Amino acid sequence: MPIPLKLALLNTPEIELWPAGLLRARGNHDARALSRARRVLRRKRDGAYLAADLTEGLLPLVPNLRREPGLDAALDTLDAWPLHARSGLEHVGELPLHRLHERLDTLGLDEAAYAERTGLQLVAEPDWLAFAGFDRYRRPLWLQVDAARAWLRMRDHAMHDDVVLEAISGYRSHDYQLGIFDRKRARGLSVAEILAVNAAPGFSEHHSGLALDIGTPEEPPAEENFEDTPAFAWLRTHADEFGFEMSYPRDNPHGIVYEPWHWRFSAA
Structure with missing residues (x-):
């Protein structure tokens, strides 16, 4: 595409x-x-x-x-x-991580200890992203180019089966995640308290441009009951045909809550 x-x-x-x-x-x-x-x-x-x-x-x-x-x-x-x-070149490079290291130091977050505890690794941002249409909120959806093509194909095939898939969010920058921490710290929360509900900046798959959250109309975003929808049933059957897999099933080794809405393009 x-x-x-x-x-x-x-x-x-x-x-x-x-x-x-x-x-x-x-x-x-x-x-x-x-x-x-x-x-x-x-x-x-x-x-x-x-x-x-x-x-x-x-x-x-x-x-x-x-x-x-x-x-x-x-x-x-x-x-x-x-x-x-x-x-027509479509090579995607990665941005350096030095600014992120500096900001994590400022937060007092031990990267190595966090990575060991969660099994997650730092994720670099891509140096460019492709426009993959709009999300549910009419915001531009950015993904790496191969993931963008795969998402558009998957969305269209689902539509042919009378299933509507909506993107909730795709690429998010390190600065976006750092902003969440800054705002919550300004309200008096500690870094440990924030980490109980938010991934550490730099450790989210969304930074890669390969992951997106998926929903369906008239269903709230990013909630576990997405698993009860025809959209989720379709994804469980067909997503791997387009190179997508669910990152955080139940009892995943990272200790991340079950996220039936979060899918990653793994055929890159």
Whole structure:
């Protein structure tokens, strides 16, 4: 199934480069810029729009753009991508983990002890992701390109069998998960208390762009009773035909609660 590379999300450690047409304007200034832009530089930490890539050059959307951490890496990626897209190359690389190591140190989280206890490993982010349609909430769904193709095929085959599969969420960045921890710590929770219900930043399969949460209409997202739906029954029978497997069945060795909604593309 063809995936248009012009709709790729380009990923760098601190800044994402979005296709402008997939972003929502947050004011009149943004609206004017986005209507003319090819891509928008978006800060990963808080989602701020930093600059618009126009045919005539880069339009700053924040003061002191040149001081923005990670700007040079983002611009280098932007310059390199047109050649990549025109060549049809689909190699997916991985971003370095040094920023994540620094943030985990700040949290006081012992990576080695956590990995040993859970059997999970740090997951690097891909350096680009493919647009795989929209999720239940009309947000762009990002996956690695092979996973995106497989998801779209699987969704369409299920539809032919009168089963509706909805994506609930796909790729999530390290910064997204770190933001969950920052907000909960600001409310007074300890790191240990947060780890009881949230995976440590960097250890989620969602960071890889190979995993997605799946639901079906009129059913609440990410709840165990998804297993009672025709959608789950269809997945149990057919998901492996498309390269997907359920990551966290009952009594999984990682100690993660049963997640019948969470499926990973494993044929990469």
